[in-house]
Structure formats: C-alpha cells, structure tokens
Amino acid sequence: MAVVALSHEHSQSSGSFSMPLFPPKPRYSGPYERKREESHSHEIRPAVGHRPAASLEKKMQAKELAEIFGVSVRTIYRDIETISLAGIPVITTQGTNGGIAVMDGYRLEKNWLSDDELATVATALKSLSTSIQDEHISAALQKIVRLVPKHEEEKFRARAEKIFIDFSPWGNDPALKEKFDRIMAAIDCSQHVSFAYVNAAGEHSRRTVEPHALVQKQQKWYLYAFCTEKNQFRFFKISRMKQLECRPSAFQRREIALEQRPWVQEWHRPENLVDLVLKIDPKVKSLAEEWFGPEKIQSDGPDSCLAEITLPLDDWLCGFLLSFGPFIEVLEPAHVRERVKEQARKVYQLYEPGS
DSSP states (O other): OOOEETTTTTOOOOOOSSOOOOOTTTOOOOOOOOOOOOGTTSSSSOBOOOGGGGGGOOOHHHHHHHHHHOOOOOOOOOHHHHHHHOOEEEEESSTTTTTEEEEEOOOOSSSSSHHHHHHHHHHHHHHHTTOOOOHHHHHHHHHHHHSGGGHHHHHHHHHHOOOOOOOSSSSOHHHHHHHHHHHHHHHHHTEEEEEEETTTOOOEEEEEEEEEEEEEEEEEEEEEEETTOOOEEEEEEEEGGGEEEEEEEOOOOOOGGGGHHHHHHTTOOOOEEEEEEEEEEEGGGGHHHHHHOOEEEOOOOOOOOEEEEEESSHHHHHHHHHGGGGGEEEOOOHHHHHHHHHHHHHHHHSSSSTT
C-alpha cells in the first residue's frame, strides 16, 4: 500500500535483545544497564558496549547470553518474550546444537532509532490513524510503544504527543471510506481500477488506471495513478469517482519519486501559471497572508493592500478569488479580471429576481 500524507521519515527498524534501542548514555558502564531485581528484569535497557551486529545472527546458548549480560537465564528468556512481542523474529531451538538466534534472513541494522526518532514515528502513526483506519498502523504503533522501557513511558508519551495532526474531515463519509479501501487493495495487488469521473470543469469520462498512491492534500483524498487513456500520470479526486471497480488485470508498478511530489510539479508548470496583481481590503489582510504569505502583501495606503502572486490559471482560480467576496479585486492581467467578472455576473444572475 502506498499512502502519502506525511513526510518520508516514517520508517521503522528492529533487532534482537542485544540491540541499542535507545542512544548510548554516558552513565552506563556495561553492555546492558539493568536493575538486577527480577521484578524489572524484563525491561530492555539501552546498550553501550554491545557486540557487533553480525554476532547477533549466530546461535547462542541462553547460559552464554546470561554470562555476557550479567543476568540470570530466567531474565534472558523474559527478554526473548518481550522482543518477540515487539515483532522481532527471535527463535529458540532445543538439543545439543540448540540455542537462541535471530531468524535467518532478518536484516539487522547498525543504527537504531533514538528516543526522539521513536517519538516522531509514534506521532506520525497516531496522526495518520485519524484519517486511515488500518490494522497495520495500529499494530505498528503498539510495537513502537513496547520498545519503550516502563520507567521512560511518561517521558516518551510527552515527546510523542508534543505534536498531533488531525487529518480527519468534519463529518463522516462511509462511501468515501469504501472507495478508499478498494483502492488500497488494488494498490497492494497492483491491479487496474476503473471508474466514472467528473473533472472540475464538469466533464464526464470513464477511466481505467494503474493506481500507485493515495495522496491527501488539505483534508481531501486523491489518487495518483497512470491513466491508460491519456498514457500519463494523473491526479484524481476520490470524491469525484463513481462506479469504482477493481479489474482482474494486473500491471507492473512504474518508477516514481513520491517524495518529489510530481503532482505539484505538474500543477506548477510554467505554461499553466499566471502572474496576478490583487487589491486586498484590510478586512481580509490576515486571511490573505495565510494563503499567499505575509511577504507577498504590501501596503497601498490606509484603505488597501497589494499582492503580486503566481497561481495556476484554471476554473479553480476564479472560484478561489471569488471566495473572498468583495474584498479582493483582480487588477492584472486584464483577461483574468474579465474571467472573474464574468463568473461573478453569472452568480449574480442566479439571485436576480425573474432570472
């Protein structure tokens, strides 16, 4: 599944009980700093003088591990249980050649997440869960929380809850969720989807696409997909899709760099842009600063401000400018001014008596 809603820093990593789950702290002197009381033996402590990561892949006896870390065999088995609950594939075998080892083929990283990095991952997962109901997100968050020692839980929670991003819209739309789930399933299986679509201009069409990623922008969900009709990637608003069907045919996923946000690059192509000069009433100056940036707003006397901005020229632009009501006026260019005026005239006619 490919879902883009946050930065690409949302990564996870794991390893066995001898990994440094938290960055080394100078006050520790041994490979593990743990209280020897059996009541705390199950808590995994940060490692400082740890063995090379490669040695973790070798099978070792519980007794040997107990000697290395200066704990009891019972403590080692408790640690194994804790690590297994965190989703790390530690296996044990009985007999003369038995022992404890990480499952063959499991990748061991040398650099692990710090306290702040773990908290960042937790923050991202919690925020993403406000918009996506996915059991994998919930399971990943639970595993992250299990990596935190109990005596650090309060501090970790403060870090993880420092920022919370609510992606959920106002209200609930079951139909949108159904479309969302179908598209996610199609992305996972690399299957074509087809749907009836109405674009911003009100034009109807039937599309068959190769779904690559679900993208959220300003609390709206879009599908970034390769359109077989247009033979190029396109951006589709999910709320405008109807009669959505998953096709049995499969496709080969194409190389795309989601972190470069190619849909934004398409929107801001030079031939699609227009330079505007706007006259802004002081009543909406703060709102204009939110949209355009304070540096774009210049004073033009006590009763007005000016803004020089560049935006895509399409039907969205007229509606956007008209959403400010009588408090923003297009001064330049003339053809955009006339386009907005014509749209305003049509709106006025709708409410004119006898129209």
